[in-house]
Amino acid sequence: MAELRGYTQSKEDLQKRLARVEGQVRGLSRMIEEDRYCIEVITQISAARAALDKIALGLLDDHARTCLLGEGSGPSDPDAQADELMGAVGRMLR
Amino acid sequence: MAELRGYTQSKEDLQKRLARVEGQVRGLSRMIEEDRYCIEVITQISAARAALDKIALGLLDDHARTCLLGEGSGPSDPDAQADELMGAVGRMLR
């Protein structure tokens, strides 16, 4: 199935990492509930964001690799692949 | 209590926004479960990240405002305040 999705990391691993981010976001809500100091909250937001970035970079890595190997379920036209890939990079950079 | 925490947005508003991000992250896990195309997953990660950034910027705005008004429960020394504020900006920029 991996070659269809465009990523090869195991679902379980990805979902474990996402569950951790979900827990971080829930923790943020708790910090607000407890009136925690705002600089601490911002620091925790930066940590959750960094975890999301890392997951996205990993997915993009898998995707680029799959495309360059000529596999994957994405567009078969190299130009369309490049558009799609660079669109994702551009959104990540913003 | 707002002047103690360093932010003035209502808890309810912040928690509503965080709950939305939590839902986005849960949605990401579902996308993985359903073998959704990786570029779509990355796009959704970018959306969750942007939402977190906006929340952090809002908190930082409140915090800077509170400090500049000479209120808040943070350090009373302006230099320590600046260190703390710039530390948070630096972590957000990374």
Next chain:
Amino acid sequence: MAELRGYTQSKEDLQKRLARVEGQVRGLSRMIEEDRYCIEVITQISAARAALDKIALGLLDDHARTCLLGEGSGPSDPDAQADELMGAVGRMLR
């Protein structure tokens, strides 16, 4: 020569854009010389940085396209190509 370098934009165009950034940076030095207000200086730095980002994204786009088309002078192994590409994306994201 374009297929050797990995980018297809004309040299002249790229150099024109870089000359503009060079002018922006020289302008920054002049602003400091003239004791201009720091927020204005920071705004101009952000503009120069955005211009550099755009040039880098354009080069990366060309590069990814060239690789996906199986051209270019980069590594011929798709995995090495992906490593190189993602290394560049990672450095841009930092």
Next chain:
Amino acid sequence: MAELRGYTQSKEDLQKRLARVEGQVRGLSRMIEEDRYCIEVITQISAARAALDKIALGLLDDHARTCLLGEGSGPSDPDAQADELMGAVGRMLR
């Protein structure tokens, strides 16, 4: 004069750092001239960008410090100061 501009670093130091970035950008143009491999060019762009970011963060640090100390030539109203400061942070984050 420093308290008027909103930054306290010596002009000479700032201008030396900007001159270095200018040299980096000029070097980028030379790399294009010499048909250097695009991944190397992108790596050098990332280095120039990081140098600009560091200069901007240093200026912002000085500025925040000056404002929090109640000095500087910026707006005297704390809310206007916060708007200005957060505007600069927002532009840097983009």
